[in-house]
Amino acid sequence: MNNIFVYCEIEEGHVAEVSQELMTKGRTLANELKCNLDALVIGHKLDGVEKEIFPYGVDTVYLADDKRLYPFSTLPHTSIIVKLFEEQKPQIALMGASSVGRDLGPRVSSALHSGLTADCTSLVIGDHFDKKQNKNYENLLYQIRPAFGGNIIATIINPDCRPQMATVREGVMKKEILDPKYKGKVVKLDVANYVSDADFAVEIIERHMEKSKVNMKAAPIVVAGGYGMGSKENFQLLFDLAEVLGGEVGASRAAIDAGYAEHERQVGQTGVTVRPKLYIACGISGQIQHRAGMEESAQIIAINTDPEAPINSIADYVITGDVVDIIPKMIKYYKKNTK
Amino acid sequence: MKALKIIVLAKQVPDTRNVGKDAMKADGTINRAALPAIFNPEDLNALEQALRVKDQFPGSTVTILTMGPGRAAEIIREGMFRGADGGILLTDRAFAGSDTLATSYAISRALKKVKDYDLIIAGRQAIDGDTAQVGPQVAEKLGLPQITYVEEVQKIEKGKIFLKRRLERGVEVVSCPLPMVMTVNGSAADCRARNAKMIMKYKHAKTVTELQNSNEDYLHLYNDRPYLNIPEWTISDIEVDHAELGLSGSPTKVKTVENVVLQAKEAKIISSADTDIDDLMHELIENHTIG
Numbered sequence: 001m002n003n004i005f006v007y008c009e010i011e012e013g014h015v016a017e018v019s020q021e022l023m024t025k026g027r028t029l030a031n032e033l034k035c036n037l038d039a040l041v042i043g044h045k046l047d048g049v050e051k052e053i054f055p056y057g058v059d060t061v062y063l064a065d066d067k068r069l070y071p072f073s074t075l076p077h078t079s080i081i082v083k084l085f086e087e088q089k090p091q092i093a094l095m096g097a098s099s100v101g102r103d104l105g106p107r108v109s110s111a112l113h114s115g116l117t118a119d120c121t122s123l124v125i126g127d128h129f130d131k132k133q134n135k136n137y138e139n140l141l142y143q144i145r146p147a148f149g150g151n152i153i154a155t156i157i158n159p160d161c162r163p164q165m166a167t168v169r170e171g172v173m174k175k176e177i178l179d180p181k182y183k184g185k186v187v188k189l190d191v192a193n194y195v196s197d198a199d200f201a202v203e204i205i206e207r208h209m210e211k212s213k214v215n216m217k218a219a220p221i222v223v224a225g226g227y228g229m230g231s232k233e234n235f236q237l238l239f240d241l242a243e244v245l246g247g248e249v250g251a252s253r254a255a256i257d258a259g260y261a262e263h264e265r266q267v268g269q270t271g272v273t274v275r276p277k278l279y280i281a282c283g284i285s286g287q288i289q290h291r292a293g294m295e296e297s298a299q300i301i302a303i304n305t306d307p308e309a310p311i312n313s314i315a316d317y318v319i320t321g322d323v324v325d326i327i328p329k330m331i332k333y334y335k336k337n338t339k
Numbered sequence: 340m341k342a343l344k345i346i347v348l349a350k351q352v353p354d355t356r357n358v359g360k361d362a363m364k365a366d367g368t369i370n371r372a373a374l375p376a377i378f379n380p381e382d383l384n385a386l387e388q389a390l391r392v393k394d395q396f397p398g399s400t401v402t403i404l405t406m407g408p409g410r411a412a413e414i415i416r417e418g419m420f421r422g423a424d425g426g427i428l429l430t431d432r433a434f435a436g437s438d439t440l441a442t443s444y445a446i447s448r449a450l451k452k453v454k455d456y457d458l459i460i461a462g463r464q465a466i467d468g469d470t471a472q473v474g475p476q477v478a479e480k481l482g483l484p485q486i487t488y489v490e491e492v493q494k495i496e497k498g499k500i501f502l503k504r505r506l507e508r509g510v511e512v513v514s515c516p517l518p519m520v521m522t523v524n525g526s527a528a529d530c531r532a533r534n535a536k537m538i539m540k541y542k543h544a545k546t547v548t549e550l551q552n553s554n555e556d557y558l559h560l561y562n563d564r565p566y567l568n569i570p571e572w573t574i575s576d577i578e579v580d581h582a583e584l585g586l587s588g589s590p591t592k593v594k595t596v597e598n599v600v601l602q603a604k605e606a607k608i609i610s611s612a613d614t615d616i617d618d619l620m621h622e623l624i625e626n627h628t629i630g
Binding site: 071074075078098099102103105106107109110111113114115116117118119128142143147148151152153154155156157158159160161201202203204205206207208209221245246257263264269270277278298299301302312313315316317318319320321322325326329330333334336337338 | 353355371438439440443467468469470471472473474475476478479480484485486487488501504505506507508509510511512513514515516525526589590591592593594595596597598606607608609610611613615616617619620621623624628629
């Protein structure tokens with residue numbers, strides 16, 4: 001049986017969070033398909049990186065180590081993946097839906113003429129019967145994702161082309177160590193056989209990897225605002241509430257498009273997925289692509305002037321009214337009740 | 340630096356970000372046909388970067404290439420009103436059902452026919468699919484380098500373009516030899532507004548099909564002012580392998596589509612009165628949600 005491959009992104013010498021999540025998912029899928037799980041790491045100074053990878057149940061780690069391969073650049077990484085996949089013929093290949101995976105994935109899929117589904121929210125194994133050809137396909141990867149602005153959920157399959165490729169955002173899949181002592185093998189690739197000089201036409205001149213200041217995923221409480229906040233000034237109220245509650249501030253895409261908050265605060269399908277203990281949605285109507293990023297929150301409070309707002313349908317508490325009036329009250333009564 | 344030939348890849352998309360009540364069906368799902376068709380937002384960011392390069396290198400041209408149904412010519416005109424020199428509509432029933440790979444194949448074939456270009460600029464992704472795949476796939480099919488997530492063109496010199504990219508945790512500046520493909524992020528500069536003179540100049544610009552379907556009184560205009568003719572290409576105008584187009588050329592198939600229905604769930608309804616908020620905060624502290 002052909003293997004499952006996970007492309008491991010490297011961040012500051014370590015395997016990125018999203019890649020760890022994908023290896024966890026990859027292991028589950030591999031068990032179901034009774035095949036091996038392999039990982040590919042491309043970068044520089046990768047000695048020992050396999051120790052971070054095997055515990056997820058990876059059977060073979062392929063390493064492409066060369067100083068020209070870090071930081072990430074599209075062309076050489078594409079060449080290595082394409083050639084390795086031509087040799088190994090994986091049935092499934094997973095990548096993070098990060099700025100790396102979303103840059104690399106389509107190029108690789110085009111070179112291999114294989115199908116790629118971006119930003120999947122769920123990956124499941126299943127069969128498919130093609131009525132036109134009267135042909136049954138077994139054990140396909142169902143790539144499930146919202147589309148059309150989140151108004152539909154589509155299940156995508158690649159019946160005939162391999163590998164079946166999918167990208168998944170960080171935080172969508174759970175990360176879980178299978179066995180800290182899991183033993184796989186390491187295969188070091190001879191990089192010169194995989195890349196050409198032409199692959200290095202793009203030069204990285206400058207790079208400041210500013211650490212993301214915002215860490216919504218780690219926050220037990222997320223106070224998020226939408227377009228309904230009305231202004232950047234009103235949005236400041238959310239920071240006040242988040243500060244007293246010990247939370248982080250998030251935003252819907254509409255709020256970010258309106259300039260109320262910076263991009264890294266975006267919660268939703270095309271932003272960050274959060275599962276806090278408490279999610280307070282302020283002036284957020286609750287389109288599905290936003291909900292995709294927060295509906296697994298343990299508790300949800302929705303504050304909205306519109307009693308019919310879609311967000312209310314998934315909320316545990318619905319407060320109908322003006323956020324500008326309600327948030328200061330929440331701060332006031334929080335302080336009162338904790339004293 | 341000589342004048343540059345710039346192609347902007349753009350798409351007309353349903354405005355999925357503004358789903359009003361009009362676009363909702365009785366069962367709570369969306370009526371896709373009822374959404375207004377707009378110029379894909381990030382393609383406008385792409386157009387702005389193209390126009391800035393044109394401003395900097397006089398004599399440069401900006402051509403919008405779009406694939407879609409006949410009415411997608413609207414966005415070519417929209418682009419011309421904002422400063423593009425013209426456009427090409429790639430339209431054929433054979434394209435129906437194309438996934439990103441079949442789409443990028445068709446677009447790359449059209450670009451092979453265009454032949455002469457220095458820069459191909461696309462928006463990062465379209466709001467109907469949010470896949471961000473067509474740009475990189477077109478680059479691969481043309482054998483050109485790609486730079487994604489571009490926020491700004493910094494300079495072009497000695498056959499190289501210098502670009503600032505916006506990534507999750509910071510920025511990156513890269514140089515890339517021309518010709519190349521870039522995709523532009525929504526965080527880039529907004530597109531300039533329509534220009535009144537350009538509207539006057541181009542308002543009658545039409546594709547052949549549009550012209551045939553209109554009761555145009557000034558047909559001679561289209562001979563006198565060739566820039567009013569928007570080229571319309573079908574598969575007979577480009578060199579293609581038919582098997583690579585449409586559904587048959589698409590490795591990915593849609594198995595099922597589930598319309599999202601916003602389901603009701605029992606929720607506690609709270610008023611904005613002080614006592615209600617007081618009780619709520621008390622309850623949340625009591626059950627250890629906060630505090």
